[in-house]
Amino acid sequence: MKKNYINYIAILAFFFLLTAGCGRTGGDKTPTAETPVLTPSEQSEPAIEELMVKNPLTGLGMDKDRGGRRPLAVMIENETSARPQSGLNKADVVYEALAEGGITRFLAVYLGEDAGEIGPVRSARPYFIDFAMEYDPVYVHYGASQSAYSDLQKNRNIHAIDGIYDRVTFWRDKTRKAPHNAYTSTENILETAQKRGYLKPIDLKRWEFNEGGDSLPGxxxxxxxxxxxxxxxVKYVYDEDKEAYVRYINEKPHTDRKTGDPIVVKNIILQFMDTRVIDSEGRLAIKTTGSGTGYYISNGSYTRIKWQKPGRFEKTEYTVEGGGQLKLNPGNTWIQILPSQDKFKISD
Structure with missing residues (x-):
């Protein structure tokens, strides 16, 4: 009798252990009041860090670490011996205006992308300083006219890097003749600007952009x-596939020196400004302040605009014909400064 009792207890213990083991191995476990089931909407998901921010110069996304950083504004030459240039295709905004001798010069503004080679870098002019200061940038040039040097020395808010006195930021390309062979890069500029304490954080607000692909009618x-x-x-030809304009100089594609690719532009602003010769060297004075007219060109159409700039270092405001602030389509912008409207010729 005692032996049967012991066997009975052993069998019960065996089944108890087996049942407990099945509970630990998982399987389909029936939920209880103590273990509620969460629906997908109730389940928590890991937070995803936002890696991109909106570029205030293009309306496109850029790396988060560029947010609040000062742009870099670089003077770039456009004489025949300077072409093709390097880095214009990486700029968010480019100004083109006449310099002496009937040729133009560029001011290229960088924020959203790096450029491993920029140039040839050339000298400053007062009106290019006016354009640059609308972005509170680090201003980069190689020499300057006497009046431009005067402006740079008087205004302590202009943080400039001059190749005449700073050879570390620049290099000379031996395959080209001086003075058409001075180059730099965004990396070099940022390194120098960091050492000099120029990279202060700023809240840059320059353009308004059309959202959702809506374009200004024209x-x-x-x-x-x-x-x-x-x-x-200069000629621009609209490319339907790229939804942007391909740029030409004297009937030849305007290409980038490093890639060989033509420069493509999303937004083009034509701005007419009073222009006059001021010395025997043919240097110019361009009246950047006051008001005037122009055109906004994008997505295969154009519309008339007006511009107004209260002071030399204040922002230019653009309004469309009939009123309302100009909104750009997301992408890069070239601002063409012209002496008069008859310089703008529409092809039939």
Whole structure:
């Protein structure tokens, strides 16, 4: 009798252990009041860090670490011996205006992308300083006219890097002749600016952008020319696939030196400004303040605009014909400064 009792207890213990083991190995476990089931909407998901921010110069996304950083504004030459240039295709905004001799010069503004080679870098002019200061940038040039040096010395808010006195930031390309061979890069500029304490954080607000692909209505414009001088003509031709304009100089594609690719532009602003010769060297004075007229060109069409700039270092405001602030389509912008409206020729 005692032996049967012991066997009975052993069998019960065996089944108890087996049942407990099955509970630990998982399987389909029936939920109880103490273990509620969470629906997908109730389950928590890991937070995803936002890695991109909106570029205030293009309306496109850029790396988060560029947010609040000062742009870099670089003077770039455009004489025949300077072409093709390097880095214009990486700039968010580019100004083109006449310099002496009937040729133009560029001011290229960088924020959203790095450029491993920029140049050839050339000297400053007062009106280019006016354009640059609308972005509170680190201003980069290689020399300057006397009046431009005066402006740079008087205004302590201008943080400039001059290749005449700073050779570390620049290099000379031996395959080209001086003075058309001074180059720099965004990396070099940022390193120098960091050492000098120029990289202060800023809250840059420059343009408003059309959201959702809405474009400003206007008249069709697939091709047009800008005649800066009798032997120097810029042409833009609209590319339907790229939804942007391909740029030409004297009937040849304007290409990047490093890639060989043509420069493509999303937004083009034509701005007419009073221009006059001021010395025997042919240097110019361009009246950047006051008000005037122009055109906004994008997505294969154009519309008339007006511009107004209260002071030299204040922002230029653009309004569309009939009123309302100009909103750009997301992408890069080239601002073409022209002496008069008859320099703008629409192709038939």
């Amino acid at each position: 008249e069709s414009l697939k091709e047009f020319e800008l005649v800066y001088f009798k032997n120097y003509t």
